[in-house]
Amino acid sequence: MKDKRPSEMFGELVFSRRVMAGRIPKDVNEKLQAAIEGREKLDNSVAGIVAAAMKEWALSKGATHYTHWFHPRTDLTAEKHMAFLNVDNEGLPLESFSGGELIQSEPDASSLPSGGMRSTFEARGYTAWDPTSPAFVVGNGDGATLCIPSVFFSYDGTPLDMKTPLLRAINAIEERALRLLRLFGNRGVKWVHATVGAEQEFFLVDEELARKRPDLLFCGRTLLGNLPPKGQQMEDHYFGSIHPRVLACMEEMEDELARLGIVIRTRHNEVGPGQFEFAPQFSEANLAADQNQIMMDIMRKTARKHGFRLLLHEKPFAGLNGSGKHTNFSLQDSEGRNLLNPSVSNQKRGLQFLAFLGALLLGASKHGGLLRACIASPGNMHRLGGNEAPPAIMSVYLGDFLNRLLEDIEEGLPEFGNVKGEIDLGLSRLPAIRSDNSDRNRTAPIAFTGNKFEFRAPGAPQSLGGPLTALFSLWAWGIEEVANRLEANLNAGKELPDAALDVIRHAAATSRNVRFEGNCYTQEWAEEAQRRGLPVAHSTPEALRLFLTPENRSLLADLGVMSEREIHAYYETRLHQFNTTMNIDMGVLASMVREGVLPALAKQIALEGNALSHLPAAAAEGPCGVVLEKLGRLKADLHEAVQRLEALQADLDTLPLEEEAEGMVRKALPLLEGIRGLCNEVERNVALEFWPYPRYRELATLK
Ligand code: ADP
Ligand code: MG
Secondary structure, three states, X not given: OOOOOHHHHOOOOEOOHHHHHHHOOHHXXXXXXXXXXXXOOOOHHHHHHHHHHHHHHHHHOOOOEEEEEEOEOOOOOEEOOEEOEEEOOOXXXXXXXXXXXXXXXXXXXXXOOOOOOOOHHHOOEEEEEXXXXXOEEEEEOOEEEEEEEEEEEEXXXXXXXOHHHHHHHXXXXXXXXXXXXXXXXXXXXXXXXXXXEEEEEEXXXXXXXXXXXHHHHHHXXXXXXXXXXXXXXXXXXXXXXXXXXXXXXXXXXXXXXXHOOOOEEEEEEOOXXXXXXXXXOOEEHHHHHHHHHHHHHHHHHHHHHOOEEEEOOOOOOOOOOOXXXXXXXXXXXXXXXXXXOOOOOOHHHHHHHHHHHHHHHHHHHHHHHHHXXXXXXXXXXXXXXXXXXXXXXXXXXXXXXXXXXXXXXXXXXXXXXXXXXXXXXXXXXXXXXXXXXOOOOOOOOEEEOXXXXXXXXXXXXXXXXXHHHHHHHHHHHHHHHHHHHHHHHHHOOOOHHHXXXXXXXXXXXXXXXXXXXXXXXXXXXXXXXHHHOOOOOOOXXXXXXXXXXXXXXXXXXXXXXXXXXXXXXXXXXXXXXHHHHHHHHHHHHHHHHHHHHHHHHHHHHHXXXXXXXXXXXXXXHOHHHHHHHHHHHHHHHHHHHXXXXXXXXXXXXXXXXXXXXXXXXXXXXXXXXXXXXXXXHHHHHOOOOOOOOOOHHHHOOOO
């Protein structure tokens, strides 16, 4: 039994509002809270007092160092630790941490990706405190470090991170959502917050086995390996009873996370053998993005302690389920109301719900390409599109009832037939709407799930910053469209219900292209999507290019989320990351073939050859001879393929970024797949003792 309840541990390592109120003088704290809520700019004189309080609190938690903790464009977080320990003029030791050090730091960090935004002579990088996300302490053995969530930018103020565009997109949507609420007559509402809860999928494999596989160590996924005879066909892992070692590990993860203010509400086995999911309590979007990074980090470290390696790759095992980060999102007003909650019993709220819903549909309909681009990563290519589900075509699923409601509104004369009333729009012509979770469609990349949307396409290791920036930008744009029309209708003297219905009708009609209620995994849908003119990008480089379409560029630039120059830099950073990852995969696979697979095959050939040499010469014509010949051919093919791979790698390396990426997709990917096939053939044909790597079946069975 634990000696502390989770609620007693909750938040003990977070410099929370409660801690601030207890440690910072009241007048200063008021200014700080005003800054946190975005009501006032942070006053520099406040920083010194806050820094002193933060330092004392962190020291009391055992911290010896502090760091600005930021999100470079790698999907990971970055930190550069600074000691609190200092010496004064007389050479006496003291712990110091000034307001200036809290507000800004210059980690330089010139090797982090910038997409050409920094040339080395001006390579300074700065970080600045983001007071809207609380500082926290992360322990490590006897030591601990105070982490200060920060933004990261270049010497001329150009953002180099994932957080700054996200904060700007959050601002954009929150302002516009407030405007739309006011048009609906909500005078008392003070603010709107975007809310996010991201379900985190992951695999656990035994550390000891992972260490014997260079592909898992360096690529986070397997580059070769045959499916186990029993994989996930029986679906007996999904929601099954949790392996005791895994459960112990999860419990420690949950405790650590609770101490950091992160509540894991749900844990369960996922579909793949060794695959699991954690779902946290949702929170304000910027905080949710930070917390998801903390979560991945703590999970990785805790897994190690329990003899596991955490795999966050989107597709660690070919042929088994991939891992995503289903991103749930909504908007909440200062009265605590979820703006996507349809279970309302008054007309105005019902229309308001449909207006916010319609705004997202409008955004997704015009900027679906941006949604595709924001989830494009080297790993997600193996999980989405191609032959794997879910598909890479961005569509929205609303469920039968809402979809029919929109169609009926669009046609002007709602005829609801046998659909039972759900939202009470308070109009005799319209029925009441009930939030309906029953008709779930698991194949749609974006689905309405009763009182929130769920974006299923992000990959498990992705920073939430990218997907959320895209989602909130296009929704902000949709809300502005809706608000403009509504305002024009009201100014023209229409009553609110009619003015709103007209706007919803427009959104319903315009968003037909992106709405799809059927099975997205089918070939018919791929063809239908083509007919509808939806952006279809099969590979990651193709998808990344969708950042650069004129409408997506101007969306981000007009909202002030990313300048044209920043978009280009971001695009290049991502493309570069793709090429680098492909390069690593190629190098690792070549070395595994040369160091492990070919020698195993040679041993098998020697074994067979030896057996044959003891048989009469005529046996060479029989089954033994046939086997030997087949192994010989396999060896020659594999040799030849790995040589081609190495030559291709050298060739591609000389090409400019985009051409290299194209070569990766057109030439390297098929070659990697071909070599995987040959290696799998070897694995099936050599003695157990000769095969140098743990097999899928061992990896999939936790000890
Ligand atoms: P479901 O069964 O629909 O997936 P859950 O209740 O299990 O729903 O929630 C899944 C995730 O969605 C959780 O992380 C949860 O915190 C989050 N979530 C729930 N409501 C909201 C909301 N209003 N805004 C953002 N995220 C939410
Ligand atoms: Mg869900």
